[in-house]
Amino acid sequence: MFSRQLILALSSVLALLPQSLSASLPFGHYGPEGTVLFLNGFHFVSGHSDWEISANHYCVIIRDDMLQCAVYNTATSPAHLAGIEYIITTDAFETLDYEERQLWHSHVYEITSGFLIEPGLPSSVDHTIMKDVLVDTYGKTFHTWRYDQQNSTYPIGIPELVMGYTGDDQITPDFVTKRDDMFGVNTTEIKESRSDIPPPPIVEGADSWKYGYVLTLGLINKTADTNFPPNDKAQVVLHY
Ligand SMILES: *[C@@H]1O[C@H](CO)[C@@H](O)[C@H](O)[C@H]1NC(C)=O
Numbered sequence: 678m679f680s681r682q683l684i685l686a687l688s689s690v691l692a693l694l695p696q697s698l699s700a701s702l703p704f705g706h707y708g709p710e711g712t713v714l715f716l717n718g719f720h721f722v723s724g725h726s727d728w729e730i731s732a733n734h735y736c737v738i739i740r741d742d743m744l745q746c747a748v749y750n751t752a753t754s755p756a757h758l759a760g761i762e763y764i765i766t767t768d769a770f771e772t773l774d775y776e777e778r779q780l781w782h783s784h785v786y787e788i789t790s791g792f793l794i795e796p797g798l799p800s801s802v803d804h805t806i807m808k809d810v811l812v813d814t815y816g817k818t819f820h821t822w823r824y825d826q827q828n829s830t831y832p833i834g835i836p837e838l839v840m841g842y843t844g845d846d847q848i849t850p851d852f853v854t855k856r857d858d859m860f861g862v863n864t865t866e867i868k869e870s871r872s873d874i875p876p877p878p879i880v881e882g883a884d885s886w887k888y889g890y891v892l893t894l895g896l897i898n899k900t901a902d903t904n905f906p907p908n909d910k911a912q913v914v915l916h917y
């Protein structure tokens with residue numbers, strides 16, 4: 678569980694930060710009201726280890742064991758809403774059945790590697806949040822503006838499940854360097870500053886691609902009648 682005190686402290690200290698902070702960023706601020714955390718990290722599309730995404734997360738607290746984040750692309754202006762991420766504690770994760778867990782990714786490596794950052798926060802605050810709040814959490818993320826449609830005018834297609842990195846040599850180093858340049862941070866230094874954070878064990882089921890199978894979404898198109906009462910005569914259907 679996130680400690681209540683920590684959450685209260687987080688809320689009051691950080692509530693105003695993202696707006697003022699992101700005013701100076703090239704993609705502006707589009708987060709929801711009540712955002713208490715602004716995170717940048719990396720995702721890859723499940724089944725496409727080379728589809729790398731730099732994702733800005735604007736997170737609100739849902740309960741003391743759950744955050745929810747709106748995820749935006751960094752490479753678009755105005756920023757495209759790329760997807761959503763739900764973040765839960767280990768205790769909550771352990772209550773999920775095994776198949777559900779396979780949709781989630783661990784956050785341990787994202788934190789110990791320095792990949793997950795809180796741009797603009799003092800490093801001591803960052804360290805506390807990473808160590809006490811985020812390191813033993815799990816995330817479930819669907820991207821609604823597909824990777825292969827990132828540059829399209831409209832969000833085409835169906836959502837994609839994305840995952841997080843779990844080890845060295847998975848992401849293209851240059852991709853991290855570009856992120857560092859954008860935010861004026863040094864991932865190597867952040868990693869070193871977190872070397873005292875003990876990595877908790879990862880609960881079975883998370884990061885399911887490590888087990889040798891890959892989960893992707895598909896659209897099911899059944900032939901069947903939808904049985905509403907026949908009172909929709911007023912509807913106009915435009916044929917192109
Ligand atoms: C989208 O466009 C940007 C800028 O031209 C480019 O760097 C990026 O690779 C493109 N992304 C995709 C998925 O095609």
Ligand SMILES: *[C@@H]1O[C@H](CO)[C@@H](O)[C@H](O)[C@H]1NC(C)=O
Pocket residue numbers: 863864865866
């Ligand atoms: C980042 O920090 C490391 C360790 O201090 C240093 O070796 C490296 O040159 C730095 N990178 C940049 C781009 O400043």
Ligand SMILES: *[C@@H]1O[C@H](CO)[C@@H](O)[C@H](O)[C@H]1NC(C)=O
Pocket residue numbers: 898
């Ligand atoms: C679903 O199947 C029907 C019948 O084959 C087809 O006319 C329709 O375009 C399909 N819709 C989608 C989204 O694939």
